[in-house]
Amino acid sequence: MLTTPIPGLLVFELPVHGDARGWFKENWQREKMSALGLPDFGPVQNNVSFNDAVGTTRGIHAEPWDKWVSVATGRIFGAWVDLREGPSFGAVYTAELDPSRAVFVPRGVGNSYQTLEPDTAYTYLVNEHWSADASYSFLNLADEDAAIEWPIPLADAEISEKDRAHPRLNGVLPVPPRKTLVIGASGQLGLALRTELGNAPHVEYATRDDLDLTSASLLSARRWRDYDTIINAAAYTAVDLAETPHGRQAAWSANVTGVAALARVADHNGITLVHVSSDYVFDGTLERPYREDDSVSPLGVYGQTKAAGDAIVATASRHYILRTSWVIGEGKNFVRTMATLADRGIDPRVVDDQIGRVTFTQDLASGISHLMRTRAPYGTYNLTSGGSSLSWADIARLVFDALGHDPARVTGVSTDEYFATAPGPTAPRPRNSILDLGKIRTTGFVPREITSALTEYLES
Structure with a gap:
């Protein structure tokens, strides 16, 4: 387990077992991961995001729930920004994820993912059912204070118009504590x-x-x-x-x-x-x-x-x-x-x-x-x-x-x-x-x- 500058954001190395047929990993194993220090956050929903092209970029979204993010196939660049109220507001951490690495994202930490290979899919477990009434905070992918060094420049990336319109850090509404x-x-x-x-x-x-x-x-x-x-x-x-x-x-x-x-x-x-x-x-x-x-x-x-x-x-x-x-x-x-x-x-x-x-x-x-x-x-x-x-x-x-x-x-x-x-x-x-x-x-x-x-x- 690797700690990060963002409190509660944890990175885990996952054993991947492979042979001529392909590979297998335990994507989520509650007993083992809890023993390593992962909070027993009680996931209730599993989502899969599939991305066709290299450079597909999603986020930066801070949801009102915890997430366990892992790659199923391909490779992604992840960027996380703490959008919670408190002294760590605005802290940034980046890392590449492939099938051998997963990350636990606490509630209120903004997360964004950019695909580095075609046909990339990543999965995430969450501990709250998705709701249209849920309150999010967002940060612009190009925010100058966060200064994220994207592997693929945002000008060349596939980004939704909604994500392009998110506010800069000085306009973000901090996520209050539970x-x-x-x-x-x-x-x-x-x-x-x-x-x-x-x-x-x-x-x-x-x-x-x-x-x-x-x-x-x-x-x-x-x-x-x-x-x-x-x-x-x-x-x-x-x-x-x-x-x-x-x-x-x-x-x-x-x-x-x-x-x-x-x-x-x-x-x-x-x-x-x-x-x-x-x-x-x-x-x-x-x-x-x-x-x-x-x-x-x-x-x-x-x-x-x-x-x-x-x-x-x-x-x-x-x-x-x-x-x-x-x-x-x-x-x-x-x-x-x-x-x-x-x-x-x-x-x-x-x-x-x-x-x-x-x-x-x-x-x-x-x-x-x-x-x-x-x-x-x-x-x-x-x-x-x-x-x-x-x-x-x-x-x-x-x-x-x-x-x-x-x-x-x-x-x-x-x-x-x-x-x-x-x-x-x-x-x-x-x-x-x-x-x-x-x-x-x-x-x-x-x-x-x-x-x-x-x-x-x-x-x-």
């Missing part, structure tokens, strides 16, 4: 993702009112091939209500049925699915932090639905599952409640036999962005804020202390004591919610330490 969709954009994590990802044109935010995951028309609700990533920040998280008949139904609908629909959309369209899970998939009986490969054993309905959702998302070819715990962000949450009680002079009784780490949504959003940006290996990652593991009572004392109140005002009680007088059903809680952060640290992401993160949160 989109990112954040689902659950009005929740705690959704709001943090708005801050992290910003208002770039390729980032979209959707609430439940904007996109119904249980709709039968979800597969056609959007032009999904235009999307690179879906971040599922939506979930049913009322762990106690999930133990009621109505809550159980709502939890399974949001956390399993909706997630299954998203996984189908993602897998069908080559989209990366980012899904947020929970420490509740574990029963909390281990005497060490939970790793990503530990067996799930949820105690209650909420944990069962999250474990089921994880199993479904894991079937998507491109997925990140982020297991987290004790989430703190905008809106009502434990830290805000403790801060209010401290200021009002109320001395709370807080559970001290559940141990874990809080996760500030800023850290969770930052970790998600890191995985997307670095293209870390797909799979499951634990992600919480860093530092020592604490009980809920310990965290309450930190809040009191940070606000200038006496932390001794917080009284620790057992989970059983705390819920003894609860008016309705309560979900069983894992006593050990500590998640091992070793795996995500290997990707280069280091979450903030809890005490400094807490101080920053309270100040803001």
Whole structure:
């Protein structure tokens, strides 16, 4: 495999086996080529271009899909120009292709081919069905900035009038990146993702009112091939209500049925699915932090639905599952409640036999962005804020202390004591919610330490 000055444009040498009868080659072999580093881009259509005369020149076209181009017979000169938004816009690469060489052309890279022998045919696989509604960008074959040295001068080449009329580089509309969709954009994590990802044109935010995951028309609700990533920040998280008949139904609908629909959309369209899970998939009986490969054993309905959702998302070819715990962000949450009680002079009784780490949504959003940006290996990652593991009572004392109140005002009680007088059903809680952060640290992401993160949160 040969890399090029254009990011993602890859050239492959293909073994050609010949004898007196002719030759044979494996034009596309998914397993071998993926092992060499070719993206598993999921082709859905195969096209053949046959050219009678030497000098037939087509392009420069940047289609909204990926292509695998290989010569069946003859020889061609290929020219590629990066027409995507970004620092490599305008980068040029040229090479000759014959049956022993193929090229992978990423979405948004303009490509053009000039035949060097008569009766030349080349084939290309694409990962989107051709559509008259598809949005292209084009570059003039004679553009002075690209300055392509055509083997056969364009004045002597066979070129369509349409290709002759394409704009120069300074008039090209750059191809935008594939989109990112954040689902659950009005929740705690959704709001943090708005801050992290910003208002770039390729980032979209959707609430439940904007996109119904249980709709039968979800597969056609959007032009999904235009999307690179879906971040599922939506979930049913009322762990106690999930133990009621109505809550159980709502939890399974949001956390399993909706997630299954998203996984189908993602897998069908080559989209990366980012899904947020929970420490509740574990029963909390281990005497060490939970790793990503530990067996799930949820105690209650909420944990069962999250474990089921994880199993479904894991079937998507491109997925990140982020297991987290004790989430703190905008809106009502434990830290805000403790801060209010401290200021009002109320001395709370807080559970001290559940141990874990809080996760500030800023850290969770930052970790998600890191995985997307670095293209870390797909799979499951634990992600919480860093530092020592604490009980809920310990965290309450930190809040009191940070606000200038006496932390001794917080009284620790057992989970059983705390819920003894609860008016309705309560979900069983894992006593050990500590998640091992070793795996995500290997990707280069280091979450903030809890005490400094807490101080920053309270100040803001």
